[in-house]
Amino acid sequence: MKLYMAIGTYEFLKKIEQKHSNESMIIMQNAETSLLIHETEGDSFFQEPRRYEVIDRSGSLQNSGFVVCNNIPVTDEGRPLFEYRFKNRAGLIENAPGFIAIRVLRPLDTDTYVIMTLWENEKAFLGWKNSKQYSNAHENKKKSNDGETKKDNFPRASYVKQYTIPNEEN
Template structure:
């Protein structure tokens, strides 16, 4: 499965989304800035975007329906670390999938950069915040032992960062 992300003004992206109603697209606005807008496009084919960020979906659960809040965990990974990162992700405990308000998750492998995206979709922001303060979150994100920590540092090419979005409400 292919996954594409493009950004632009809300007006332009709304027109683009409306032009391709049969495509699996999700129009989002930045949680902090309504002028920041992106479209997510998931397809087996090529994208309709001119200059997208391109990814391959390598793990997927759920669909876009029912989501109103989106979190992207952007994780720079070294070339050498990519196989181990993907292995660890695919073999995780998968507790997030059972959280109230969870809608979907995608692990996106970058095709032209080193930054993976772990995309999670939620029924609302409160569901995401509740998960972040849950024992399940703490357990799945607990610090590694010192012996594993030294090994895992070589996996990452930089610090990860979060971007959050809400489903765009367009008139």
């Protein structure tokens, strides 16, 4: 499974979404920009998308909610361990109230993985972020198998982007 991302104005991306209404796409926005994602087994019709392979997934993407994209740069040497940890994660997030879906995205053109989660709303995400389960899920990421902090695998700081999927009925 592949996932493609295109950035632009809401109006421009909405036209693309409408033109390809038979495809699995979701448009979302924040104060800075709008983002259109296209999840498919095939190629995307976007001109210059950010391209990812879905390496772990749970839940179904839907056209409403609150999206959190954790962007994590990983060195080539760090990729196997990073992916191993996500593929063998405890799955605690799936039991969080308001959780809808997660996609772990391997970059095809850059070094930055994206962990994309979809929530019923921002309140549900904040509830997860402030939970004991969140602390437990993120505690192991800070340490390698020998207990040492492993910063060598991350060439730059990670960053988070948050989006809202607009309710088109209003």
